[in-house]
Amino acid sequence: MILAGFAGVDKSFGSTQALRGLSFGVPEGSVCGLLGPNGSGKTTAIRVLLGLTRADRGSSSLLGVPTGGRGFASVVRQTGALVEGPSLYSRATARRNMRIQAESIGLRRASAEIDSLLALVGLTERAAGRVGGFSMGMKQRLGLAIALLGRPRLVILDEPTNGLDPAGIVEIRNLIARLPEFGATVLVSSHLLSEVELMCDRATIINRGSLVADGTMGELLGHAGLGVSYSVAVAEEEVGPAADALAALGLAVEPTGGGSMTVSGAISDGSQVSCVLAAEGIYVSALQQEKPDLERVFLSLTEGEGGVGAG
């Protein structure tokens, strides 16, 4: 089942078109990353999904119910959201903030759940502290705890690691990756690609409001058209002849400093590179296959005008 879906959504703010025919879905049980450069429309898409902003054209749905349609209020209560940073009452305590949210979604006698969520995000000792005195990281963690109130089926997190230190990022990443264990499907937007790669099992890439690619991590990394590349090290004075020999085979060669270079293109395996160079009397001192990472995939897809869906 698709828990969050977009079908041809357009949205403009004045003369700026934020979303252009955006279509994709988040399958139940997945941790889906929503990726895009700043201003690509990630937050607008989430706001449209939650009914905070109306789409000009097209439709979106939450837990199978069209946004704004009959029964939408009920499915929103089964959705936890952290949109554009934690939205907190700064003069109230952490526990009071959670209590307000519990009342808003109709949760009665939520004390035990509030305590366990505060413990989950490591804020038990600061539960009685006013949120105004919290660091950004603590606010993000509290925002996440609030989003998890009521055991939502779908958790939507917009840049949840913003403002966190490295330890906090790891903590939140691990927490998000564990959410499916609690029965939650996750849609998380981020521009931290390494984070998304580590915590998500699928990703949707958008650029200038349009879908660029959508699929599982394997599909995106394997079918992004980047091919295989190798990091090759030779003696520094032999970089030039080595590059010429490899380029003669139609491979792309990019010197990376010292005696190293990156070679990419139609390469069957690493021995092909070493054979070619050995035939020229050049001996390879190190050879390592480089797998395409999400960052390379993302950059290749978002530089220029994007491409097609991978999945």
Next chain:
Amino acid sequence: MRAELAKVRALPTPAWCLAVVVFCGLLGVAATWQWGPGSDLLAVELALGFPLSIASIVFGVWIFGVEYGQNTLRRALSADPRRLRLFISKLLVALALIGVVTVLLHLVLFPFFDLAADRHGESVSVRDYRDIVAAALLSNLVYATVGASLALITASMAGGVTAALVFVFIIDTVLSVVPEVGDFSFGIALADVVLGIRGTESGFGEFDSGQTTSQAAVILAAWVVALAGLGWLRLWRSDVK
């Protein structure tokens, strides 16, 4: 509704509003003790009526403005996207609390005002006091609605407070002295209704419009509905940041 009450309990502005009106009421009792109640229970009017009016405007603005000021409207609507429900529940909570505080505070302080007036050989008439409470109740509910509406229209806490005070004390005052038009101003209509409740024929000198109470009530209702309607439209139509 429970979420709104939880916010009232958790956040400081409502408590500060209450503390200030209680303090002013006690100051009024002290003034009555010292100098007497004044004509037409002026001490009660100044010490309770006026601060409660200001507090009603501020609380009315706050009930919506807090969401803009704290950037929490998206959170409220992410929990329950029904904007009409949010509008109604916030307005009802504001009006209910202001109504309760207005009546309770007057009731609690009545014996103290009476005791203080007695020191000067005067007494506070129960009937006059009841009329003052009724008039204060109506005007405070109206002020709270105006404040809430202007918070929505400006989509801002500070903007709402400023717009409400400017509207009530400046724009409307200027409007009220414009010949012909002035009779239809918010302030004149409210004054006429208040005077009607208190059974006083005239109390505002040159600002008295000569409208009947029911005519004034219609004009006042039109103002309240128009402002609240504009506020609702703004909430309903706008994209939530």
